[in-house]
Amino acid sequence: MNYTFDFMSVFANWDRLLMGAWLTIQLSALSIVLGFVLGTLCAIAYKSRHWLVHGLVKAYVEIIRNTPLLVQVFLVFFGLASIGWKLTAETAAVIALTVNVGAYTTEIMRAGINSIHPGQIEAAECLGMSRFHVYWHVVLLPAVERVYPSLTSQFILLMLASSITSQISAEELTATANLVQSETFRSFEVYAVIAVAYLALSFLFRGAFWLVSQIAFVRKRKLGTNL
Amino acid sequence: MNSFSFLHVEYLLQAAVWTVVLSLVAFVFGGVAGFVIALWRVSPNRLLRNIASGYIQVVQGIPLLVILFVSYFGLAIAGFKLTPLVAAGISFAIYCAAFLGEIWRGCIQAVPRTQWEASECLGFNRFEQLTKVILPQAIKIATPPTVGFMVQIVKNTSLASVIGFVDLSRAGQIINNSTFQPFTVFGCVALIYFCLCFPLSALSKHFERKLNVSHR
Numbered sequence: 492m493n494y495t496f497d498f499m500s501v502f503a504n505w506d507r508l509l510m511g512a513w514l515t516i517q518l519s520a521l522s523i524v525l526g527f528v529l530g531t532l533c534a535i536a537y538k539s540r541h542w543l544v545h546g547l548v549k550a551y552v553e554i555i556r557n558t559p560l561l562v563q564v565f566l567v568f569f570g571l572a573s574i575g576w577k578l579t580a581e582t583a584a585v586i587a588l589t590v591n592v593g594a595y596t597t598e599i600m601r602a603g604i605n606s607i608h609p610g611q612i613e614a615a616e617c618l619g620m621s622r623f624h625v626y627w628h629v630v631l632l633p634a635v636e637r638v639y640p641s642l643t644s645q646f647i648l649l650m651l652a653s654s655i656t657s658q659i660s661a662e663e664l665t666a667t668a669n670l671v672q673s674e675t676f677r678s679f680e681v682y683a684v685i686a687v688a689y690l691a692l693s694f695l696f697r698g699a700f701w702l703v704s705q706i707a708f709v710r711k712r713k714l715g716t717n718l
Numbered sequence: 719m720n721s722f723s724f725l726h727v728e729y730l731l732q733a734a735v736w737t738v739v740l741s742l743v744a745f746v747f748g749g750v751a752g753f754v755i756a757l758w759r760v761s762p763n764r765l766l767r768n769i770a771s772g773y774i775q776v777v778q779g780i781p782l783l784v785i786l787f788v789s790y791f792g793l794a795i796a797g798f799k800l801t802p803l804v805a806a807g808i809s810f811a812i813y814c815a816a817f818l819g820e821i822w823r824g825c826i827q828a829v830p831r832t833q834w835e836a837s838e839c840l841g842f843n844r845f846e847q848l849t850k851v852i853l854p855q856a857i858k859i860a861t862p863p864t865v866g867f868m869v870q871i872v873k874n875t876s877l878a879s880v881i882g883f884v885d886l887s888r889a890g891q892i893i894n895n896s897t898f899q900p901f902t903v904f905g906c907v908a909l910i911y912f913c914l915c916f917p918l919s920a921l922s923k924h925f926e927r928k929l930n931v932s933h934r
Contacts, residue, residue, distance in 0.1 A: 494795050557869065557915035558908040559876035561887050566908065569900030654781035658880065665783060678791040686780045686788055693779040 500675040501684050511667030512688055518581065518663055519650040519696070522588035526649070527642070529589060530596020531631070537601050548597065555594035560655050563587050568659040584656035584663075592649045599641045603634030636708050643700040647693050654689070664688060722902045726893050733889030734910050736803075740875045740885060743807040745868060748814020755819025757848075760826050770819065777816035783877050785809050790881045802883035810875065817867060825860035826852060858929055865922040869915045876911070886910060 501508075537548045555563070567590075568583040578586070607630050615629040635642070657666035668685045672678045705712050758770035777785070789812065790805045800808075829852050837851040879888035890907035894900050 553916065553919070554908075554912065557873075557919055558911045559873040559887065561876040561879070562890070562904055562908045562911060565887075565890070565894075565900065566904045569894065570904060573898070573900050651779075651781040654783045655877065657783070665781070668784075668787075679788065679795050682784055682787040682791060686784045689781055689784060690776060690779040 496680060497677055498680050498684070500677050501671060501680045504671045504675075507667050507671065508664065508685065508688070511662060511664040512692065514581070514661070515650070515653055515663040515692065516695075518584055518588065518656065518661065519646075519653050521585050522592055522649060522653070523646045525585070525589040526592030527596055527646075529593035531600050533593060533597040534600035534604055535626075537597065538604065552594045552597050555591055556598070560587070560591050560652055561658060563591055564656055564659055580656070580659045580661040583659060584653070584661040588649060588653060588656070591652075592645065595645050596642065599638050599645060600634060602641075603638035604630055606637055607634055636711065639700075639704055639708070643697070646700070647696050650692060650696055651689060664692075722893070722897050722899050722906075726897070726903070727906065729893065730886060730889050730906060730910060733884055734886045734914070736883070737872065737875050737885040737911075738914070740803065740806055740810065740878055740883065741868070741872045743803075744810030744814050744871050744875065747807065747811035748818055748871075751811060751815035752818030752822060755815055756822035756826060759819060759823040762844075774816045774820050777812060778820070782809070782813050782874055783880065785813055786877060786881055802878070802881050805881055806875075806878035806883045810871070810878070813874070814867075814871060817870070818864070821863050821867060822856070822860055825856045825863070828859050829855045861929060862922050862926040865918055865925060869918045869922070872914050872918070873911065 533548045533551065536544050537552075539545050539548075564584065564587040567587040568578065568580065571578055571583070611629050611633075612625055615625045620628070653663060654665040656663060657669060660666060664685055668681045672681045675681070711717070755770045755773060758766040759774075761767055761770075786806065786809045789809045790800075790802075793800055793805060793808070833851055833855065834847060837847045842850065875885055876887040878885055879891065882888075884892075886907055890903050894903045897903060
């Protein structure tokens with residue numbers, strides 16, 4: 492093997508790679524927040540007694556979970572453009588990622604909501620809490636706390652999956668790497684560097700989620716026990 | 719400009735065969751490696767445990783797309799001229815091994831501790847314990863999540879298109895480039911993926927109910 496590794500030409504482009512990483516963080520964070528809201532709403536709608544609402548949510552979850560993200564990204568980006576709704580690559584990426592993670596969040600949140608014991612809800616009703624209060628304090632918050640580990644690993648997978656949006660030229664980390672690669676011809680070096688960068692990003696996200704859990708779950712922080 | 723026709727659907731179906739082939743290659747090789755990883759992960763030897771968990775940490779922290787690029791270009795540097803199928807197969811095996819290893823570790827550990835102790839009392843050595851007592855029970859627990867993960871594999875093979883492997887997604891892109899009917903083309907592609915994945919999802923759910931693992 493006579494190949495000399497040249498990482499310097501990759502590090503010479505560190506500022507662009509950093510910008511790419513920043514966009515990856517932005518895309519992922521936005522999609523996670525939007526997808527979480529969408530998924531939670533869908534999980535609530537899934538419990539609806541109305542067959543149409545229930546059926547629609549079920550179809551949404553099954554369709555998204557059984558098709559690749561790449562195809563979903565293409566459908567949003569090229570498909571919507573072909574019917575005259577032109578989106579920037581970044582907007583299309585956020586839409587596709589949100590819709591994608593929303594479906595997974597629906598399933599996770601549904602499991603969380605189902606895990607709430609009916610007695611808890613009855614007890615809350617006996618205390619005279621309104622329907623909204625029951626749902627918020629007794630069902631949703633404990634449900635989120637219980638499924639939080641699954642949610643975070645799903646969200647970290649989403650952050651990694653955001654690399655797929657490089658295929659529609661959203662200028663995130665992988666797309667930047669593709670550009671640097673085509674300028675320097677140091678393909679292995681570039682991708683090895685961003686592999687490490689993604690590893691660092693996943694640790695960063697894990698840390699951020701831990702911080703959020705410390706702030707959001709007061710009971711757990713004070714008692715240190717699981718629900 | 720030609721429009722989307724039955725010939726294109728036939729082309730897509732041919733490409734879908736390659737998606738299935740790649741998925742099988744990934745599952746078989748990833749499964750073998752994943753089994754080793756899972757055993758290492760529960761091994762009494764701390765070094766093996768750390769190697770396995772380090773491997774899982776690293777692979778699960780890197781996007782599959784980047785794994786594909788690194789192994790495709792990395793192997794080329796090392797002097798192997800690989801066809802896209804082999805390069806993609808290797809990357810997917812690396813990827814699947816990490817995930818299947820972690821899934822199966824959970825399944826092995828889900829077998830009650832007392833089963834280990836009881837088989838130890840019967841004078842089984844570790845190999846006999848695993849093959850005669852633990853694994854038969856673990857396989858039952860492992861079936862639903864493994865089938866579920868096969869859906870992930872099928873979907874993720876769409877990424878192999880980036881290193882020039884003509885699978886279903888790549889075929890869709892090629893057709894879209896000539897017909898400019900993205901909704902029809904990618905809708906069709908999505909439909910084929912759905913037809914591949916949905917039976918697997920349903921099967922996974924069926925096993926979950928039948929083996930009734932969650933309520934034990």
